[in-house]
Every structure is written in structure tokens, then in C-alpha cells.
Amino acid sequence: MDELMSLPSSPHFFLSDDPSSSDQQQQTDQPPEADNDDAMSDNNTEDMEKIQQMLKAYWDYHPSVAQRNIGAREVDDTESTFNVTSFRPGMGVERLRDEEPATFWQ
Numbered sequence: 805m806d807e808l809m810s811l812p813s814s815p816h817f818f819l820s821d822d823p824s825s826s827d828q829q830q831q832t833d834q835p836p837e838a839d840n841d842d843a844m845s846d847n848n849t850e851d852m853e854k855i856q857q858m859l860k861a862y863w864d865y866h867p868s869v870a871q872r873n874i875g876a877r878e879v880d881d882t883e884s885t886f887n888v889t890s891f892r893p894g895m896g897v898e899r900l901r902d903e904e905p906a907t908f909w910q
Contacts, residue, residue, distance in 0.1 A: 858905075861905040864905075865905055
């Protein structure tokens with residue numbers, strides 16, 4: 805995961821090719837993302853937290869080494885079928901597809 809944190813930031817391009825333009829003009833010609841470095845950093849932190857939560861959930865529910873040694877494995881998308889014949893309000897197919905490992909098997 806350290807390699808994700810060390811990704812280079814996006815390059816800053818100037819819209820003006822005129823060498824006589826002032827530094828002030830060049831600063832205002834930067835893309836809007838250049839001014840949002842703090843917001844991007846916050847998003848990266850949130851993304852990293854989500855990745856860590858997903859990895860933790862994966863290993864919490866993934867077959868253990870002992871289970872894998874006796875043949876346990878994850879079921880591939882092409883090997884599974886879900887049928888919902890009845891459900892309570894708020895549950896159903898949409899809930900099965902919510903990408904949340906903790907609520908997947910409700």
C-alpha cells in the first residue's frame with residue numbers, strides 16, 4: 805500500500821504560451837485541481853482507509869489456511885446464482901449487491 809501513497813501528483817500545466825505573461829497570470833491559469841491539494845490529500849486518506857477496511861473484511865471472511873488446505877475456496881462470479889423469492893422492505897437484490905462484506909449474506 806505504500807506504493808499507493810507515493811504516486812506522483814498530477815502535473816501543473818499553464819494555458820498561456822506567452823513568455824511575457826506575468827507570474828500572477830500563470831498562477832491563475834493553473835487547473836482547478838492545483839488549488840485543491842488539501843482536498844485531494846483528504847480524499848487519498850479516505851481512500852486508503854476504505855482500502856484498509858476492505859482488506860480487513862476480506863481476511864476476516866476469507867477461508868483460512870486450514871480451510872484452504874482441505875479444498876475451501878472463494879466462489880467465482882460465474883459459479884454462483886442468487887435468487888430472492890421473498891424479502892422484507894429494505895432488503896432484497898439491491899441489498900445483496902451493496903458491496904459491503906458485512907451485510908452481503910443477509
